[in-house]
Amino acid sequence: MDTREILINQLNETISQLFDVYKNMANPEIAVYEEWTAKDVLGHIVFWHESFARNVRDIVSDIKPTPLKGKYSDLNQHCYEEMRQKTVEEIIQRLETAHRVIQENILNPRLGLIPYKKGSRGYTPDEHLDIVNEHIKEHLSGIRKAGKDVH
Numbered sequence: 001m002d003t004r005e006i007l008i009n010q011l012n013e014t015i016s017q018l019f020d021v022y023k024n025m026a027n028p029e030i031a032v033y034e035e036w037t038a039k040d041v042l043g044h045i046v047f048w049h050e051s052f053a054r055n056v057r058d059i060v061s062d063i064k065p066t067p068l069k070g071k072y073s074d075l076n077q078h079c080y081e082e083m084r085q086k087t088v089e090e091i092i093q094r095l096e097t098a099h100r101v102i103q104e105n106i107l108n109p110r111l112g113l114i115p116y117k118k119g120s121r122g123y124t125p126d127e128h129l130d131i132v133n134e135h136i137k138e139h140l141s142g143i144r145k146a147g148k149d150v151h
Contacts, residue, residue: 007129008106014136015099018045019092021143028088032139032146036080039091041139043083044076046095052132053101055114056125060105069118 001009022028028039036044055065068075083091105111106125113122123131 003126004107004129007126007133008103011129011133011136012099012103014133014140015095018042018095018136018140021140021147022088022092025088025147030146032142038143038146039088040080040083041143042088042091042095043086044079045136045139046091046098047075047079047083048135049095049098049102049132052114052128053098053105056105056111057101059111059114060108065115067115067118072117075117 022038022042025038028042029037032038032041051068055067057063058065070078086094106129111125114125114128115122116128
């Protein structure tokens with residue numbers, strides 16, 4: 001098994017854990033960070049995961065990728081506003097769809113550098129998988145901690 005396969009398997013496991021946490025969550029409105037609930041964090045993860053999926057799919061399909069552009073704070077505010085109107089179930093469904101697109105394309109040998117955001121450098125598939133996995137794991141840890149603080 002090569003590094004990329006190992007990394008996608010690790011990301012699959014993290015995503016699976018995320019699904020389990022939300023499936024068993026009594027209150028997705030619990031505060032995880034000062035201004036974000038567990039539902040907001042899920043929306044944030046989905047927003048960035050969908051961008052990753054779009055860029056990977058486009059590269060493999062010989063379409064010029066359209067990475068997100070703008071300041072992180074503005075992009076995160078945009079994702080918050082977009083996802084706030086959705087149910088947790090709808091957001092999870094979007095995550096499942098985006099993750100499936102990543103799974104279907106990430107091992108394609110034609111995949112080169114993946115853009116992340118306009119103005120930032122591109123990342124190799126291995127780097128991108130690792131960064132995304134660590135990002136989601138960090139949020140997963142925060143969500144789990146917030147859930148424990150409620151009891």
